[in-house]
Amino acid sequence: MTLLAIESSCDETSASVLTDGHIRSNIIAAQLIHERYGGVVPELASRAHQQHIVLVVEQALAEAKVAKTDLSAIAFTRGPGLLGSLLVGASFAKAFALGLNIPLIEVNHMQAHVLAHFIKDTPEQNVPEFPFLCLTVSGGHTQLVRVDGPLDMHVIGQTQDDAVGEAFDKSAKLLGLPYPGGPLIDKYAKLGNPMAYPFPLTDMPDLDFSFSGIKTAIMYFLRDNTRRNSTFVADNLNDICASIQHTLIQMLLKKLTKAVRETGIRQIAIAGGVSANSGLRNSLLALGAEHGWQVFIPKFEYCTDNAAMIAMAGYVKFQQNEFVGQDVSPLPRMEL
Ligand code: KG4
């Protein structure tokens, strides 16, 4: 079977072609327009999806050497995400399915981030076994998920305010860095001392997280220090980034360790845009080695938003005959 998948939940327009579980193409068009506004502007995101989607799909089919008439089904992101952005992908997928008379598959974006772990680019690649724990960390979500089966996922802890990706991006904004700031904090952090500035760790009950406090702590820290020395940020950017990143990683790994203790599950995966963070990847590998966990870290191209993960989720649903009709509409707040 050959499937076309479309992702348009936020600011990446992406299309992917999968044949029998193997990814044949994964085209991603990022929207650079948001950089000058310091965050994603929903109306502009929706318009950019409209401009990109036909080209992105054509490129995905061409790279996979697949004709439209070879497709067995089409999968698309139903939610969660920005309504205007989701609408473009959903409308396109529905029209495509109708025109080709092939089944339509709805995919939950957060489920797809987890299922990205089942994309095998080489036959010898290890994939997690059920049950495993997945820390899904992105610009909109921070979830600890117990994964009992490919479509059987339970959120056992989550952020009560900002997502960790948002904390990265908002901290970067306070430092005068462009959007999205997460990758830039990662870059400068590599050159800095993570212990230079201790920021407070915010704790929450159970397995939940809170990331809004650190943003305020950083704001006051910068205000006080730049009052004394106007070039403080420029002089100490690497150390500040390393300290912020270290604090956020500690908060994530503390709860992950608690989740392992409570569930007894020792197979650990990370997913979502922030799982591209080199500090998080290295710290998790070190922690896993210390505790004897089996750790799964996705390839960079499957961390941030991409349609290959939607294709993998669509493939699982195709095998279970989970199709939807033309009356399906996007769900901006779709739950896992
Ligand atoms: O999964 P994703 O592409 O989109 C959402 O579903 O939100 O995640 C985007 C988030 C942004 O907040 C971005 O700053 C963050 O992932 N991110 C990173 C890194 N790469 C992407 N954060 C820290 N370090 C990185 N290397």
Ligand code: ZN
């Ligand atoms: Zn995402």
